[in-house]
Amino acid sequence: MTDKKIFGVTALFNEPNAIISAARKVADAGFTKWDVNSPYPIHGIDKAMKMKPSKLGIVTLIFGLSGAVLALILMYWTMSVDYPMIIGGKPYFSLPAFIPVTFEVTVIMATLSTVVAMFAFFFGLPRNSHALHDTDYMKKVSRDHYGIVIEAIDPKFDEMATLQLLKDLKPITTEIIYHPEKENYPIFEPRFIALLVGVAVVVSIGTYLMLNKLVYIVPFDWMEKQAKVIPQSGSEFFADGRGMRLPVKGTVAKGFIPYPFEGETNPKEVLSNPYFPTKENLELGQRKYLTYCSPCHGNYGDGDSRLAGQFPNPPTLHSDRGRNFSDGMIYHIITVGQNVMPSYASQVTRDERWAIVNYIRALQRAKNATDADLKLVKAE
Amino acid sequence: MHNNEFKYQRKDLPSSISKIGMTLLVVGIVLGVAAFFVDHTRAVYNYLIAFTFMISIGVGALFLISLEYIVGADWSVPIRRVVEFFAAIIPLLALLVIPLLLNVGELFHWSHADAVAEDKFLTGKAPYLNVTFFIIRVFVLIGLWSLFYFFFIRNSKKQDTTKDQKLTTINIRLSAIFIPVFAITLTIAAVDWLMSIEPHWFSTIIGVYFFAGTVIAALAAVTLATVLLKENGYLHPAMTNDHLYSLGALLFAFVNFWGYIAFSQYMLIWYADLPEETFWFMQKWEGSWAIFSIGLIIIKFLVPYIVLVSQPAKMDPKKLKFISVWLLFAHLYDLFWFVMPEMEELSGGYSFSWIDLVFPIAAVGLIILVFNMKAKKDNLIPIGDPKLQRGLDFHL
Numbered sequence: 001m002t003d004k005k006i007f008g009v010t011a012l013f014n015e016p017n018a019i020i021s022a023a024r025k026v027a028d029a030g031f032t033k034w035d036v037n038s039p040y041p042i043h044g045i046d047k048a049m050k051m052k053p054s055k056l057g058i059v060t061l062i063f064g065l066s067g068a069v070l071a072l073i074l075m076y077w078t079m080s081v082d083y084p085m086i087i088g089g090k091p092y093f094s095l096p097a098f099i100p101v102t103f104e105v106t107v108i109m110a111t112l113s114t115v116v117a118m119f120a121f122f123f124g125l126p127r128n129s130h131a132l133h134d135t136d137y138m139k140k141v142s143r144d145h146y147g148i149v150i151e152a153i154d155p156k157f158d159e160m161a162t163l164q165l166l167k168d169l170k171p172i173t174t175e176i177i178y179h180p181e182k183e184n185y186p187i188f189e190p191r192f193i194a195l196l197v198g199v200a201v202v203v204s205i206g207t208y209l210m211l212n213k214l215v216y217i218v219p220f221d222w223m224e225k226q227a228k229v230i231p232q233s234g235s236e237f238f239a240d241g242r243g244m245r246l247p248v249k250g251t252v253a254k255g256f257i258p259y260p261f262e263g264e265t266n267p268k269e270v271l272s273n274p275y276f277p278t279k280e281n282l283e284l285g286q287r288k289y290l291t292y293c294s295p296c297h298g299n300y301g302d303g304d305s306r307l308a309g310q311f312p313n314p315p316t317l318h319s320d321r322g323r324n325f326s327d328g329m330i331y332h333i334i335t336v337g338q339n340v341m342p343s344y345a346s347q348v349t350r351d352e353r354w355a356i357v358n359y360i361r362a363l364q365r366a367k368n369a370t371d372a373d374l375k376l377v378k379a380e
Numbered sequence: 381m382h383n384n385e386f387k388y389q390r391k392d393l394p395s396s397i398s399k400i401g402m403t404l405l406v407v408g409i410v411l412g413v414a415a416f417f418v419d420h421t422r423a424v425y426n427y428l429i430a431f432t433f434m435i436s437i438g439v440g441a442l443f444l445i446s447l448e449y450i451v452g453a454d455w456s457v458p459i460r461r462v463v464e465f466f467a468a469i470i471p472l473l474a475l476l477v478i479p480l481l482l483n484v485g486e487l488f489h490w491s492h493a494d495a496v497a498e499d500k501f502l503t504g505k506a507p508y509l510n511v512t513f514f515i516i517r518v519f520v521l522i523g524l525w526s527l528f529y530f531f532f533i534r535n536s537k538k539q540d541t542t543k544d545q546k547l548t549t550i551n552i553r554l555s556a557i558f559i560p561v562f563a564i565t566l567t568i569a570a571v572d573w574l575m576s577i578e579p580h581w582f583s584t585i586i587g588v589y590f591f592a593g594t595v596i597a598a599l600a601a602v603t604l605a606t607v608l609l610k611e612n613g614y615l616h617p618a619m620t621n622d623h624l625y626s627l628g629a630l631l632f633a634f635v636n637f638w639g640y641i642a643f644s645q646y647m648l649i650w651y652a653d654l655p656e657e658t659f660w661f662m663q664k665w666e667g668s669w670a671i672f673s674i675g676l677i678i679i680k681f682l683v684p685y686i687v688l689v690s691q692p693a694k695m696d697p698k699k700l701k702f703i704s705v706w707l708l709f710a711h712l713y714d715l716f717w718f719v720m721p722e723m724e725e726l727s728g729g730y731s732f733s734w735i736d737l738v739f740p741i742a743a744v745g746l747i748i749l750v751f752n753m754k755a756k757k758d759n760l761i762p763i764g765d766p767k768l769q770r771g772l773d774f775h776l
Contacts, residue, residue: 043775053691088651096647 004178007131008034008151009163011171012140016042019146022169023048026148029165033154037141059117060110067109071102128185131177149177257350259335270328275351277358285359288352292344301363312340317360318367330357391614393755401748408742415735422735424483425723429715430739431476432573433597434469436590436711437747439525439569440598441466443562445532446555449548455626457771458616460762462605464536465754466598469747470529473522481518484511490579501580509576517572521565528558539764548766566591574715577722581660585645592638593711596680599634600707603627605751607697607704609760616761618772621695625776628694631707635688639681663721667729672717680710712740 013019016038023036027050036045079085080092090097119125132138132149141147148171150162159176166174186192211217229235235243252258261267275281290299298304301317316322325333334353337343348356365373415423441463448456448463456463484491489502490509496502502509531554535547567587575586583589606627609615649657664673684703693699716736720726762768 047775057691088653090651096643096650099643099647 004181006152006159007177007179008149008157009159009166009174009176010137010147010149011166011169011174012137013146013148013169013171014144016146018170019148020045020048022148022171025169026150026165029156031150031154031156033157034148034150037138037147037149039142039144039146042146054122056114056118056122060114063113064106064110067106068102070109071105072098075101128187129180131179135175135177137175137177145172259345261332262336264332264336265338267329267332270326270332273327273331273354273357275354275358277362281355281358282362284352285355285357285362288348289356289359292347293356296341300367301360314341318364323364323368327354327357327361330360391760393614393752394612397748398752401745401752404741404745405749406745408738408745411734411738412742415738419733419735420483421486421723421725422733423739424480424486425719426735426739427479427483428487428573428577429712429719430743431473431480432569432590432715432719433712433740434476434743434747435473435569435573436594436597437601438467438469438473438529439562439566440594441602442470442525442529442532442558443595444598444602446528446558446562449552450555450559452552452767454767454770455623455774457765457767458619458623458761459602459606460536460765461755461758461760462609463598463602464533465751465758466601466605466747467529467533468750468754470522471526472746472750474519474526477518477522481515484514488514488576488579490576505579509579514572517568521569524561524565528554528561532558536762536765537758540759540762541764543764543766545766547764563587563591566594574718577719578660578663580656582657583645583649583660585641585648589638589641589645592634592641593680593714596631596634596638596707597711599627599631600704600711601747603631603700604704604708607701611697614760616772620775621697622774622776624697624700625691625695626774628688628700631684631700631703632688632694635681635684635707639685642676642681663727664717666721666727669717669721669729672730676714676717680707680714684710 011022013022019036019038019042023045026034027048036042036049038045075098076093079098084092086092087097137147137149148166148169150157150166152159156162163174163176229237229243231244233243234241238245261270293301295307296303296305296311296314297317298306303314303316305311305313331353333341334348334356335343335345344353369377412423412427415426444456444463445460445467447453448460480487488509489495490505491511491514496506507513532551535551535554538544539547567590570587570590574590575581575583603624606615607624610619610624646661649661663669684707687699687703687706688694720730720736765771
């Protein structure tokens with residue numbers, strides 16, 4: 001028995017006043033690693049034990065303040081910087097509206113941090129075993145007795161002297177508590193683990209049956225089930241059976257200007273070119289010309305189709321007729337088509353058509369370059 | 381065990397108290413009368429502030445008494461007489477209200493029949509806001525408060541000699557009746573005396589707002605008196621700083637409660653942004669009133685919050701003395717902020733006048749005098765109360 005390690009000595013009392021005076025004497029003797037156990041809180045015991053005020057409040061303060069700051073930063077960032085939204089005509093950063101959330105976050109940070117700090121740092125959890133567990137002493141102080149325990153790790157602890165000190169306090173009994181020979185972790189016992197797993201399985205199955213078979217509650221699907229038009233599908237609601245509605249007759253798309261000479265083969269007047277042949281404009285025209293025009297008209301407008309006879313070749317763009325066309329006329333031809341050439345209005349936008357016109361003008365000038373033009377090119 | 385026989389405790393308070401009270405009252409009354417001649421309107425408005433302050437101290441103290449009975453508190457029994465002495469101002473309210481009733485026309489826009497006839501809002505409110513019904517309400521309120529005061533105090537005093545435990549039971553039942561009566565009467569008082577100065581404005585939380593301030597003022601007065609009496613050995617020697625802790629904690633709680641209610645009132649009106657509600661706050665942002673509005677947050681919430689937040693501060697007599705004087709001032713300041721911007725002269729901003737200082741002096745003097753008079757007549761400790769020993773044994 002002598003090789004057993006001592007945890008500490010205990011003394012039991014059966015009256016709260018006795019424990020207060022006993023605690024006072026133990027505190028006076030200078031012990032630090034000791035405690036009082038009672039079935040309920042005894043008013044004034046912390047003073048008798050000369051306990052220092054708990055430092056837990058500091059944790060609460062720090063986390064409460066950081067909660068307030070974090071909440072304000074979160075709302076400032078989301079509501080005022082990242083995705084500013086005007087709500088009720090208030091400024092982006094309107095403090096009164098943020099106060100309730102700040103308050104809630106402060107409270108939740110303060111309380112949660114207090115509970116976690118209390119368990120982790122002040123109670124020393126998780127702790128699976130303790131020498132006082134399953135002792136007669138612990139059973140009694142949980143019921144109707146008041147006890148003092150002085151632990152062996154206290155620097156002033158001396159088995160015989162400390163026991164004598166407790167005996168001098170005139171308790172009902174004193175007892176020496178030993179560490180259990182083998183550390184006992186009831187949490188890791190197979191029976192306990194099996195019980196945990198069993199409870200988990202039973203609860204899961206029970207919950208599943210309960211919620212899905214016995215009392216199945218339909219989730220909120222009012223929005224999904226409501227009467228509505230589904231895009232790209234028919235509807236019995238409208239007479240024409242279409243789900244998506246056609247625009248009203250005469251509707252003009254945003255930014256679209258209707259072409260005034262639609263359908264005329266030989267218009268008396270045409271539009272005038274609103275674009276100067278700048279570098280960017282010519283580059284755009286070249287890109288569009290090569291994409292849409294060159295398959296028939298050829299890369300340089302010579303009418304040497306790359307389609308090689310699969311489609312009737314158009315005449316060259318460099319003929320006198322072609323060169324004498326006004327810009328507006330070429331634009332007209334691209335827009336409404338001519339002979340076998342169809343309208344390109346749906347492929348090429350208005351501005352792109354003007355760019356193509358400018359590019360064709362450039363091609364025509366290049367094919368029939370004058371000496372002055374050659375000098376200009378050389379000068380560059 | 382303990383011997384439940386308490387000796388008859390009667391110690392006269394030092395004569396300096398009655399001298400201080402008398403000086404303050406006389407100076408206050410002389411200057412107050414002068415003020416009525418110098419600037420009649422301003423004097424009436426200031427008198428209203430002092431009057432509502434006295435309602436707060438008296439009726440608030442009565443509420444604290446009934447609170448002790450109804451929750452079965454032990455700790456406050458040794459200081460219940462202090463609270464009772466503050467409530468003694470209640471019967472005097474019937475006299476103190478008379479100068480106000482003579483000047484109803486000066487204070488309340490709705491009391492002018494021609495103004496009501498032109499204004500469809502006031503016409504709609506006329507069934508409630510008319511002079512006859514107003515005066516009836518004033519005396520019904522003061523009558524109810526006086527009646528409850530009379531019964532509470534009679535039972536409490538009787539117990540000193542008879543030691544009859546049944547009297548405590550009677551007072552508990554009385555409290556159960558008084559609490560709802562208190563809630564309704566104090567709301568009516570707040571609506572009549574404070575809100576109806578601006579009859580177009582309405583706030584459904586005004587009763588709670590006044591209640592929060594009232595309890596702060598009554599608690600601050602009780603705390604100040606308790607600390608001073610305890611320091612000079614007039615209360616039971618067994619009383620510890622743990623008793624003071626309860627007072628400090630209650631003060632802290634009600635400071636928070638006031639902040640919560642004041643902010644709720646502000647935020648709802650700010651958020652809804654309805655012109656018929658916001659104009660009242662806009663008035664309190666005109667010119668120098670803006671400084672007063674910011675000052676209210678600092679004086680009545682931030683400073684007391686920071687001073688009282690730590691546990692040791694709630695039981696430190698020095699800090700409690702400081703903060704209870706501070707909070708008494710803060711309640712006066714709150715009422716001043718509430719009432720004064722409604723005065724037409726001051727609607728653009730505050731300008732100082734000595735009249736603003738006079739009436740609180742008289743009110744404080746009167747409260748001290750009444751307290752002293754009661755303290756001379758009665759026991760400072762309710763020696764017959766069955767809970768007294770438990771109250772003295774109170775520890776944190």
